Amino acid sequence: xxxxxxxxxxxxxxxxxxxxxxxxxxxxxxxxxxxxxxxxxxxxxxxxxxxxxxxxxxxxxxxxxxxxxxxxxxxxxxxxxxxxxxxxxxxxxxxxxxxxxxxxxxxxxx
Amino acid sequence: xxxxxxxxxxxxxxxxxxxxxxxxxxxxxxxxxxxxxxxxxxxxxxxxxxxxxxxxxxxxxxxxxxxxxxxxxxxxxxxxxxxxxxxxxxxxxxxxxxxxxxxxxxxxxxxxxx
Numbered sequence: 001x002x003x004x005x006x007x008x009x010x011x012x013x014x015x016x017x018x019x020x021x022x023x024x025x026x027x028x029x030x031x032x033x034x035x036x037x038x039x040x041x042x043x044x045x046x047x048x049x050x051x052x053x054x055x056x057x058x059x060x061x062x063x064x065x066x067x068x069x070x071x072x073x074x075x076x077x078x079x080x081x082x083x084x085x086x087x088x089x090x091x092x093x094x095x096x097x098x099x100x101x102x103x104x105x106x107x108x109x110x
Numbered sequence: 111x112x113x114x115x116x117x118x119x120x121x122x123x124x125x126x127x128x129x130x131x132x133x134x135x136x137x138x139x140x141x142x143x144x145x146x147x148x149x150x151x152x153x154x155x156x157x158x159x160x161x162x163x164x165x166x167x168x169x170x171x172x173x174x175x176x177x178x179x180x181x182x183x184x185x186x187x188x189x190x191x192x193x194x195x196x197x198x199x200x201x202x203x204x205x206x207x208x209x210x211x212x213x214x215x216x217x218x219x220x221x222x223x224x
Binding site: 103 | 114143145147149150151152153154155158165166168198200202207208209210211212213214215216217218220
Protein backbone atom coordinates (compact mmCIF):
# COMPACT_ATOMS: atom_id res chain seq x y z
CA UNK A 1 0.00 0.00 0.00
CA UNK A 2 1.17 3.55 -0.68
CA UNK A 3 1.61 5.71 2.40
CA UNK A 4 3.01 8.81 0.75
CA UNK A 5 1.73 10.53 -2.33
CA UNK A 6 3.93 13.01 -4.16
CA UNK A 7 2.65 16.00 -6.05
CA UNK A 8 3.09 16.92 -8.83
CA UNK A 9 3.64 13.65 -10.69
CA UNK A 10 5.91 15.44 -13.16
CA UNK A 11 7.73 18.76 -13.14
CA UNK A 12 9.70 20.46 -15.92
CA UNK A 13 11.86 23.50 -15.20
CA UNK A 14 14.85 25.40 -16.56
CA UNK A 15 18.31 25.29 -15.05
CA UNK A 16 18.67 27.81 -12.26
CA UNK A 17 15.02 27.67 -11.26
CA UNK A 18 13.77 26.23 -7.99
CA UNK A 19 11.83 22.96 -7.87
CA UNK A 20 9.26 22.18 -5.19
CA UNK A 21 7.74 18.76 -4.62
CA UNK A 22 5.13 17.86 -2.05
CA UNK A 23 4.35 14.68 -0.20
CA UNK A 24 1.24 13.78 1.76
CA UNK A 25 0.89 10.73 3.99
CA UNK A 26 -1.91 9.05 5.87
CA UNK A 27 -0.85 7.82 9.31
CA UNK A 28 1.36 9.16 12.08
CA UNK A 29 5.09 8.79 11.50
CA UNK A 30 8.39 8.85 13.35
CA UNK A 31 10.34 10.16 10.40
CA UNK A 32 10.04 11.01 6.73
CA UNK A 33 12.79 10.55 4.18
CA UNK A 34 13.38 11.79 0.64
CA UNK A 35 15.20 9.72 -1.98
CA UNK A 36 16.30 10.33 -5.55
CA UNK A 37 16.34 7.72 -8.34
CA UNK A 38 18.11 8.16 -11.66
CA UNK A 39 16.71 6.26 -14.66
CA UNK A 40 15.31 3.22 -12.83
CA UNK A 41 18.49 2.57 -10.88
CA UNK A 42 19.08 2.43 -7.14
CA UNK A 43 17.72 5.06 -4.79
CA UNK A 44 19.97 7.63 -3.17
CA UNK A 45 19.11 8.98 0.26
CA UNK A 46 18.76 12.77 0.33
CA UNK A 47 17.51 13.77 3.75
CA UNK A 48 15.71 12.41 6.83
CA UNK A 49 13.47 14.60 8.95
CA UNK A 50 12.06 13.42 12.25
CA UNK A 51 8.51 14.05 13.42
CA UNK A 52 9.65 16.62 16.01
CA UNK A 53 11.51 18.67 13.37
CA UNK A 54 9.89 21.27 11.14
CA UNK A 55 12.63 22.10 8.68
CA UNK A 56 15.96 20.67 7.58
CA UNK A 57 18.60 21.79 5.10
CA UNK A 58 21.26 19.94 3.17
CA UNK A 59 23.19 21.90 0.55
CA UNK A 60 20.65 23.06 -2.05
CA UNK A 61 17.89 20.98 -0.46
CA UNK A 62 15.33 22.22 2.01
CA UNK A 63 12.74 19.91 3.52
CA UNK A 64 9.79 20.94 5.63
CA UNK A 65 7.45 18.74 7.62
CA UNK A 66 3.98 19.62 8.88
CA UNK A 67 2.71 16.74 10.99
CA UNK A 68 -0.64 18.44 11.61
CA UNK A 69 -1.31 18.41 7.86
CA UNK A 70 0.56 15.13 7.32
CA UNK A 71 2.61 16.71 4.58
CA UNK A 72 6.18 17.46 3.61
CA UNK A 73 7.86 19.46 0.88
CA UNK A 74 11.23 19.19 -0.82
CA UNK A 75 12.71 22.34 -2.32
CA UNK A 76 15.70 22.13 -4.65
CA UNK A 77 17.19 25.56 -5.23
CA UNK A 78 19.13 26.64 -8.32
CA UNK A 79 18.36 23.40 -10.17
CA UNK A 80 20.92 21.79 -12.47
CA UNK A 81 20.53 19.35 -15.35
CA UNK A 82 22.07 16.71 -13.07
CA UNK A 83 19.05 17.04 -10.75
CA UNK A 84 16.91 15.37 -13.42
CA UNK A 85 15.57 12.25 -11.68
CA UNK A 86 12.56 10.82 -9.86
CA UNK A 87 12.10 11.91 -6.27
CA UNK A 88 10.32 9.82 -3.67
CA UNK A 89 9.20 10.48 -0.13
CA UNK A 90 9.17 7.55 2.26
CA UNK A 91 7.68 7.20 5.70
CA UNK A 92 8.27 4.58 8.34
CA UNK A 93 5.46 2.18 9.11
CA UNK A 94 5.31 0.00 12.20
CA UNK A 95 8.95 0.88 12.69
CA UNK A 96 10.14 -1.59 10.07
CA UNK A 97 9.29 -0.70 6.51
CA UNK A 98 9.89 2.35 4.42
CA UNK A 99 6.65 3.09 2.59
CA UNK A 100 7.22 5.01 -0.63
CA UNK A 101 4.95 7.16 -2.74
CA UNK A 102 4.78 7.00 -6.53
CA UNK A 103 7.32 9.78 -6.95
CA UNK A 104 7.73 13.06 -8.78
CA UNK A 105 9.65 13.01 -12.05
CA UNK A 106 11.76 16.15 -12.33
CA UNK A 107 13.19 17.26 -15.64
CA UNK A 108 15.68 20.13 -15.67
CA UNK A 109 16.60 21.51 -19.07
CA UNK A 110 19.56 23.69 -19.89
CA UNK B 111 28.42 4.27 -4.75
CA UNK B 112 26.71 2.93 -1.62
CA UNK B 113 28.72 -0.25 -1.12
CA UNK B 114 25.57 -2.33 -1.54
CA UNK B 115 25.91 -4.71 -4.46
CA UNK B 116 23.22 -6.79 -6.11
CA UNK B 117 23.52 -9.64 -8.55
CA UNK B 118 22.63 -10.27 -11.23
CA UNK B 119 21.82 -6.88 -12.76
CA UNK B 120 19.41 -8.30 -15.31
CA UNK B 121 17.58 -11.60 -15.52
CA UNK B 122 15.00 -13.17 -17.82
CA UNK B 123 12.95 -16.08 -16.53
CA UNK B 124 9.99 -18.09 -17.77
CA UNK B 125 6.67 -18.14 -15.94
CA UNK B 126 6.61 -20.92 -13.34
CA UNK B 127 10.37 -20.92 -12.79
CA UNK B 128 12.19 -19.99 -9.61
CA UNK B 129 14.73 -17.20 -9.15
CA UNK B 130 17.29 -16.20 -6.53
CA UNK B 131 18.55 -12.64 -6.23
CA UNK B 132 21.54 -11.71 -4.10
CA UNK B 133 22.56 -8.68 -2.12
CA UNK B 134 25.65 -7.83 -0.14
CA UNK B 135 25.12 -5.22 2.51
CA UNK B 136 27.32 -2.25 3.31
CA UNK B 137 30.12 -2.91 5.75
CA UNK B 138 28.93 -2.56 9.34
CA UNK B 139 25.23 -2.90 8.47
CA UNK B 140 23.23 -5.76 9.98
CA UNK B 141 19.89 -5.09 8.29
CA UNK B 142 18.76 -5.77 4.73
CA UNK B 143 15.38 -4.85 3.28
CA UNK B 144 14.01 -5.93 -0.08
CA UNK B 145 11.70 -3.89 -2.30
CA UNK B 146 9.87 -4.52 -5.56
CA UNK B 147 9.47 -1.60 -7.94
CA UNK B 148 7.12 -1.95 -10.89
CA UNK B 149 7.50 0.42 -13.82
CA UNK B 150 6.27 3.91 -12.97
CA UNK B 151 5.62 3.03 -9.32
CA UNK B 152 7.40 3.57 -6.04
CA UNK B 153 9.23 0.70 -4.34
CA UNK B 154 7.00 -1.73 -2.40
CA UNK B 155 8.34 -3.31 0.78
CA UNK B 156 8.73 -7.10 0.58
CA UNK B 157 10.50 -7.94 3.84
CA UNK B 158 13.38 -7.02 6.13
CA UNK B 159 16.07 -9.16 7.73
CA UNK B 160 17.78 -8.06 10.92
CA UNK B 161 20.61 -10.14 12.38
CA UNK B 162 19.55 -13.17 10.28
CA UNK B 163 15.88 -13.08 11.36
CA UNK B 164 12.88 -11.81 9.41
CA UNK B 165 11.92 -8.49 10.99
CA UNK B 166 8.79 -7.51 9.11
CA UNK B 167 7.01 -8.43 5.93
CA UNK B 168 4.91 -6.55 3.41
CA UNK B 169 1.88 -7.72 1.50
CA UNK B 170 3.60 -10.37 -0.62
CA UNK B 171 2.65 -14.07 -0.94
CA UNK B 172 4.72 -16.83 0.69
CA UNK B 173 6.37 -17.70 -2.63
CA UNK B 174 8.53 -14.66 -1.90
CA UNK B 175 11.05 -15.83 0.69
CA UNK B 176 14.38 -14.65 1.95
CA UNK B 177 17.46 -15.43 3.89
CA UNK B 178 20.21 -13.50 5.62
CA UNK B 179 23.63 -14.98 6.21
CA UNK B 180 26.04 -14.49 9.14
CA UNK B 181 27.96 -11.89 7.10
CA UNK B 182 24.60 -10.07 6.69
CA UNK B 183 24.39 -10.60 2.95
CA UNK B 184 20.94 -11.67 1.82
CA UNK B 185 18.99 -13.60 -0.79
CA UNK B 186 15.51 -13.10 -2.16
CA UNK B 187 13.87 -16.20 -3.61
CA UNK B 188 10.74 -16.15 -5.71
CA UNK B 189 9.02 -19.42 -6.61
CA UNK B 190 6.43 -20.09 -9.31
CA UNK B 191 7.18 -16.87 -11.14
CA UNK B 192 4.26 -14.92 -12.59
CA UNK B 193 4.29 -12.31 -15.33
CA UNK B 194 3.44 -9.62 -12.75
CA UNK B 195 6.68 -10.40 -10.92
CA UNK B 196 8.51 -8.53 -13.67
CA UNK B 197 10.01 -5.54 -11.88
CA UNK B 198 13.15 -3.93 -10.49
CA UNK B 199 14.12 -5.60 -7.21
CA UNK B 200 16.02 -3.40 -4.83
CA UNK B 201 17.81 -4.26 -1.66
CA UNK B 202 18.75 -1.73 0.97
CA UNK B 203 21.05 -2.07 3.93
CA UNK B 204 20.90 -0.05 7.10
CA UNK B 205 22.69 0.19 10.39
CA UNK B 206 19.95 -1.25 12.57
CA UNK B 207 16.59 -2.92 12.13
CA UNK B 208 13.57 -0.80 11.49
CA UNK B 209 13.05 2.29 9.36
CA UNK B 210 14.53 4.94 11.62
CA UNK B 211 17.80 5.49 9.78
CA UNK B 212 19.07 6.13 6.29
CA UNK B 213 18.85 3.16 3.93
CA UNK B 214 21.57 2.51 1.36
CA UNK B 215 20.26 0.98 -1.84
CA UNK B 216 21.93 -1.24 -4.39
CA UNK B 217 21.50 -0.66 -8.13
CA UNK B 218 18.81 -3.30 -8.36
CA UNK B 219 18.10 -6.45 -10.33
CA UNK B 220 15.82 -6.07 -13.34
CA UNK B 221 13.72 -9.25 -13.56
CA UNK B 222 11.69 -9.98 -16.65
CA UNK B 223 9.25 -12.90 -16.60
CA UNK B 224 8.10 -14.12 -20.00
